[in-house]
Amino acid sequence: MTKLRLSVLDQTPVGEDHTPDRALRASVDLARVAEGLGYTRYWVAEHHDSPGFASSAPEILAGALLARTSRMRIGTGGVLLPRYDPAKVAEVFGVLASLHPGRVDLGIGRAGGPARDFPQRLAELHALLAEGGVVPQAPVPPQMWLLGAGRESARLAGLLGTEFAFGHFFSPVGGREAFEDYRARFRTATGGRAGGALAVRVVTADSAGRAEELAQSMLLWRARKDLGQDGPLPSYETTRRHRWTGAELERAKVHRTALVSGAPEQVSAVLTALAGSHGVDELIINTLTCDPSDRRRSYELLAEAFALPARHPEPATVGSA
Known part of the structure; x- marks a missing residue:
């Protein structure tokens, strides 16, 4: 059996009584920890x-993380292409990949905008990265990933021959069919064998009880977000005191199906099966946790459960591979 690789999708969560600048610094700290723990790649989101x-500019945060790490792949999960000119995205990631060859992912x-011309925008960006036409053209282009939670994105990724990540945390059903479509079209387009990755929302802790508190x-x-009350992540104390409404309980039940939580041995078994x-x-x-220390501990326990290969840090320098 192939050994599972683990990576990180960081949405830079802001906890109750915390600030966005603290959340950003916590992301930088977590990336350095994740590299030492043996995670394969570290992606930052756009919201x-x-x-x-606090993740409104993933290309800026990715640049900061690349400068503070030395081996792990760093990228976006993902840039919302309908908001941007494909040429500008290609230029930005050309700079990142030129400074950090072989380490940059472009998810x-x-x-973020009208979807009708998304396939054309994606094809233009793919061509710019693969064939040139922007400055700088990185010696090792960024690895392009298409992120999605449905079959249409999977088919597009296959047709273009890019990598594909399915958002199980967004939609826990339909992933198997999406990967089937992706791999079939990838094989037709490139003659090669596609891989792909599954993005899963997870929380674990030193005990099942503590993991459940974080899950709650x-x-x-x-x-609350579903019901129009978007806010920071509530603390354990706030959650414990909260009187759930019927509508909140209904929405929580829906989202529970997309969350893997429990003690490390429970979580690792579910993730391996997925x-x-x-x-x-x-x-x-x-x-996602209110306190960055709980998030860090969750990733540490997962690394232990999956016996990831720990890495000794190297000096992070611009231009390192």
Whole structure:
């Protein structure tokens, strides 16, 4: 059996009584920890106008993380292409990949604007990265990923021959069919064998009880967001005192199906089964907690459970591979 690789999808969560600048610094700290723990890649997300996330400029944060790490792949999960000129995206990531060859991922999302011309925008960006036409043209182009939670994105990724990540945390059903479509079209387009990765929302802790407390906080935040009360992630104390409404309980029940939580041995078993059923050898782990220390501990425990190869840090220098 192929050993599973784990990666990180960081949405830079802002906890109750915390500030966005603290959340950004916590992301920098977590990336350095994740590299030492043996995670394969570290992606930062793009969100706008959300009090719960400080991740509005992923290309800027990715640059900061590249400068503070030395081996792990760094990228976006993902740049919302409908908001931007494809040539500008290619230029930005050309700079990052020129300074940090072989370490840059460009993950693309289709949210953020009209979707009707998304395939054309994606094809233009892919051509610019693969064939040139912008300055700088990196010696080692960034690895392009298409992110999605449906079959249409999977088919587009296959047709273009890019990597594909399915957002299980966004839609826990349909992943198997999406990967089937992706791999079939990838094989037709390139003659090669596609891989792919599954992005899963996870929280674990030193005990199942503590993991459940963290899960409840995450579910309350998500339920409130669905009901138009977008805000920072609530603390354990706030969640414990909260009197759930019927509507909140209903939304939490829906989102529970997309959350893997529990003690490390419970979580690792579920994640291993998910990877097997989707035919992937890489899981991209997304964890949201109010306190950055709980998030860090969750990633540490996962690294232990999956026996990731710990790495000794190297000096991070511009131009290092």
